Amino acid sequence: MTLQDSPLVASVRDLGVQFLKNDVDITGQDAVSSVELADGTTFWIFGDTIEGPFDSIRGFELTEVLSNTGAIVPLQDISNGVQEFRYLTEPDGTRARQLIRFIPPEHRARQRLWAIHGAQVGDQLYLYYHRITMDPEVDVFETFVLDGMGVAKAGPDHHFERMPAPDGTHEWWKGDEPGFGVWVQEHGDHLYLWGSIQPAEKSSGDMYLARVRPEEIEDLSAYSYLVEAPTLQRPGVQPRWAQTFTPTACLFSDVPNEMSSSWNEHLGAFISLTTYRRENMLVIRTAPELTGPWSKPQVVFRPEPAHPESLFNAGKEHPEFARDGGRITYMTFIDSSVYVPHLIEISFA
Numbered sequence: 202m203t204l205q206d207s208p209l210v211a212s213v214r215d216l217g218v219q220f221l222k223n224d225v226d227i228t229g230q231d232a233v234s235s236v237e238l239a240d241g242t243t244f245w246i247f248g249d250t251i252e253g254p255f256d257s258i259r260g261f262e263l264t265e266v267l268s269n270t271g272a273i274v275p276l277q278d279i280s281n282g283v284q285e286f287r288y289l290t291e292p293d294g295t296r297a298r299q300l301i302r303f304i305p306p307e308h309r310a311r312q313r314l315w316a317i318h319g320a321q322v323g324d325q326l327y328l329y330y331h332r333i334t335m336d337p338e339v340d341v342f343e344t345f346v347l348d349g350m351g352v353a354k355a356g357p358d359h360h361f362e363r364m365p366a367p368d369g370t371h372e373w374w375k376g377d378e379p380g381f382g383v384w385v386q387e388h389g390d391h392l393y394l395w396g397s398i399q400p401a402e403k404s405s406g407d408m409y410l411a412r413v414r415p416e417e418i419e420d421l422s423a424y425s426y427l428v429e430a431p432t433l434q435r436p437g438v439q440p441r442w443a444q445t446f447t448p449t450a451c452l453f454s455d456v457p458n459e460m461s462s463s464w465n466e467h468l469g470a471f472i473s474l475t476t477y478r479r480e481n482m483l484v485i486r487t488a489p490e491l492t493g494p495w496s497k498p499q500v501v502f503r504p505e506p507a508h509p510e511s512l513f514n515a516g517k518e519h520p521e522f523a524r525d526g527g528r529i530t531y532m533t534f535i536d537s538s539v540y541v542p543h544l545i546e547i548s549f550a
Contacts (some may be wrong), residue, residue, distance in 0.1 A: 204477065207485050208497035209468060211550040215504075218541040219283045219533070220272070225290055225297045226252045227350065228268065229540035231514070232459065233533045234384070237276075237521040238328070244285070244326060244359075245272045247542075248515075250297060250316040257538060265379045268295045269308065269316040271359065279522050279531055280546060289359055293458040300361050301330050301358045304371065313345070316353075317459065320385045320392055322415045327354045328361060329382020329394070332372060348372055350380040353545065354419075364419065373421055378446060379409045381424070384517070386462050388491055390414060394424075397458045398448065401440060404478040406458050407451040410492065412442070427452075431494045452484055453495045461517035464489070465527040467549055474501065474532050474547075475515035481506050483516050483534060483545070501532070502545055508538035 215319050220227065232248030250267040273522035274286045291298045301314045311494040312334055319328035332348045349372025353361040365375045374381055379396025386393045392413055397406035410427040417423035422444075429441035430450040440450075453473070460475040465504045470487040477484045477498055504513065514532040 204482060204484065206502050207501055209485065209487070209499075209549050210501050210506055211548045212500045213548070214546040215502075215547055216279075216282050218539065219544050220286065220542055223286075223288060225288050227270075227288065227297060228253060229255060230542065231535045231540065231541040232315060233267075233315060233515055233535065234459070234461070234517055235274065235519045235521065236319050236321060236385075237412060238321050238326070241276055243274045243276060243519075244319075244321075245274050246300075246318065246328065247271065248317075249313065251540065252296070255540075257540075260467065267299045268313040269300050271300050271316070273432055273541045274492065276521065277360045278520075278524075279544070280524075280529075282544060289376075297471040300355075300359070301328065301351075301363060302361075304363065307332075312348075314351075317380070317383045318385050319382070320387065320418075322392075322417070322418050324356060326359065327352055327385075327418055329380075329385065331380055347376045347380060348398070349375045349378070350382055352382070352419075365448075367421055379411075380458070381409075381411045383459055384461055385493070388464070393417065393462075393491055395460060395462060397456060397459055397460075404457045405454060406456045407448070407454045408456055408460065409446070409448065410452060411446070416478070427492060430492045433491075433494045433496070436494050440490075452488075452493050453498070459515045459517055461520070463518055463520035463523075463527075463531075465520075465523075465530070465549075467525065467527040472486065472518070474516060474518040474530075476513045476534055479512040481511070481512055481513050481536075483513075483532060501547060504534065504536065504543065504545075506538070507536050509523040510538060516536050 229251035230247040252268040315331040333345045355361040381394040381396035384395040394411045399406045426441040426446040431438040473486045483502045488495040
């Protein structure tokens, strides 16, 4: 599909790969989302995290790989990259620690726990995470199966506890439901949770919306789901919420699971920054309301693939670092052939 360049974008600066100058030998990682905390810092969340030399993540043996890690990043000017950060480590400080841990009979050779995004409520930090099952003999990019989305919480010490679902499992939403929590956004009296239903090809997911009041975040029955929403073809439709999810209000598609959404004061609109499928296109969509109608995607930036086999994913904004009322904002993405967070600065017209 041919996409147009976005007229909203005045310029883009490529700030290169980030987080490589660290003292715990982290050399590669993905996911890369951030949550603003009440103390003036941000909590950055990573998925699979590589330590030491590696040639490519494609076909990499994941048995010894940490499947989620985190870093504390103070609010700062990142116009020259993320300069100040601290990984959360094991007690001896020599290795990053896995934030969300396995529960037997889960095993790191078969399962991964991919923390995606979250929110701070009071003094608790909640992270939503995918539990996946993989075939350790085959490329994880093509064969992973989403078992469902779970929730973990931690106090100020950032030691996370996985919260059970009402049915006794740890998957609040099952694999055939959207993984609500790939992006969590506070708006008005609610936390809004984006979730994706992923097809077999992994790259063209449909995005849906749930919401919950912050004080009820631990009660699955308190979540409601957007089941009717305006579209470009039917802009006058009134949003309708229900206690049971049905896939009748897809807000947009072609997202490889991870995404971002924020209110941009400069543009006077909600914006969503994502990768387009797993191609080398970072795109923007806009909407007058969080519930839509959302515009068609337009290109913000076309990163140069590092290798002919490169896949692109994890495109998302870090809106807490935006400047000048959102006129300048920052976005990360992953090129699978490099497997290191890549940062760009976007200036809107």
